[in-house]
Every structure is written in C-alpha cells, then in structure tokens.
Amino acid sequence: MALHCNFVMTSRRDFLKGTGAAITGAAMFETRLSTAEGAPPVHSKDTARRADAGPRDVTLDINGVRHAVTVDPQMTLAEVLRGPLGLTGTKIGCDRGACGACTVWVDGAPVLSCMMLAVDLGQRKLVTIEGLARGDALHPVQSAFITHDATQCGFCTPGLVMSCAALLETNRHPSAEDVKAAIRGHFCRCGTYPHVIDATLAAAKASGG
C-alpha cells in the first residue's frame, strides 16, 4: 500500500505559492484603491521589490565549478540542483526539512537544501554528493558505507553520507554518540542506522582517527 505524505500537511511549495498569490492580490487591491481615489499609485519599497521578482541569473559555486543558471526566486536549492543543473544525487524526500535526504554542504557545513532558496546561496561554496569523491577515489565514508552495507534502498544515503562526512571534517575521533548526533534528523525508512554508525566509525579509523 503506497501512502503519500502530502495530503497530511501543506507542502512548503504550496505554502510559497499561496504566499505569492496573497502578496500579488494585496498589491492589486492597493493599486485599485489608490486609482479609485484619484491619487497616484503607491510604490512602496515592497512594491518595488515585487517588480523584479521574476527569474534571475545567478552563478553558483558547486563542487568547485561555477554554474550560471537562471532560477525563479522561490526555487529551493534542492530544486535547482535536481532540475536545471541535473545533479540528481541530492534527493528530495519530504521537501519540508524533516528527512535529511537533501543534505548538502554550504561552506563545509551540512545544510538541508530543500529549506534554502537557491538565490540565497550567494558566493558560498556548495558541495553535493557528486562532488565528495575525488575522481574514482571515493571519500572514506562512501567506501565504508559500501563495505558495511549501510545502504538498502539508497534514497536517504546521499544525505547520510554528507552528514557523516561533515562530522569527520570537524571531529576525526568521533564516538558512536557523536555519529548518532550527526545523523539526527535523517530519516531512513529501511532502518540502516546501525550500519551507518559502524561505517562512519570505520571511516574515521581508516582516516587515522
């Protein structure tokens, strides 16, 4: 039995769409009021901001390569990665910051890419699961995930790998509790958590930790 989660709660995307419609409606109402009273239309700071709310060109630093891409301001980082840029290694599980599948690094820190707008990335450096390996040489965490069989369906794996690898960047001697804290917020429906913890500890050991 397949169970969609979207009918339970309003999705982030629907919320953004609804908010945009409400702002547009309010602007039209404001303009009509002004016109009806014979006064010139009011152009507040917000109105000016709305005027340039269309697609915009941004340059994103992803995995050491700069990508010029045109994005809508409301597009999340995860949507831009998977859509225009074709980097589908980053998975979107819940699209509301609950499952951790979309985790990427922003300036070395794990971030939920479904909870960040692409236009907000600015000049910060982004690393996705595709940029973790050095050519054919896998990151120690990636290798350990394979040898410890820390993947089952593999859908949550990219996010888990990014968080575990980020942990080793800041803590070369993690304990099992450290790993559990690092993967808190990651949802693995297959239940591979024990193997994920073993793999991360083994990767730390293999890296000299």
Added chain:
Amino acid sequence: MVTGDTRTQKHPLGIVPGPLGEIERVVPADEAPPLPPNTQLEWIGKPVPRVSGRAKVTGAVKAAIRGHFCRCGTYPHVIDATLAAAKASGG
C-alpha cells in the same frame, strides 16, 4: 520415516561458531551429500558487496520514488527496477 531404498549418511550437528558434532541418519538412497560447514564453502555464508552500492553512495542512482513512502518496503525492488531500466536504455 524414510521408505524405499535407503542408506546411512553422516551430518554435521551443532550451531556455529560452537563445536560441531556429527550424527548419522538414514536418508533416501538418492539424497544429496550434506553441505560442508560454511567456512569450507565458496559463497554461502560469505558477505557479497551490494552491486548498486557505489552508485548509491555517489549519487549516481536516479530514483523515481521521490516523495513516496511505501509501507510494504518495496524500495529495493523499485531501485533495482530503476537501475535495470537505466541499464537497458544505455544509461
């Protein structure tokens, strides 16, 4: 109760990694010989690397189940089907 042509055969008895004993049983004449302990076998009891492991940890897997939560736990089959489809189409 074994009927027809029979013979006796010795089987290992016990639970690994504990010590294994041996027991003799009456079996049909065409019974296959007993399997030796796993340590003497080539495949049974040995870990095998997951074929899709590398693709999964590098983000190469393209999953078509975004946003779907399946309570039957058929994700592995969905992934395998996706990989097979990608392979069939030259991906």
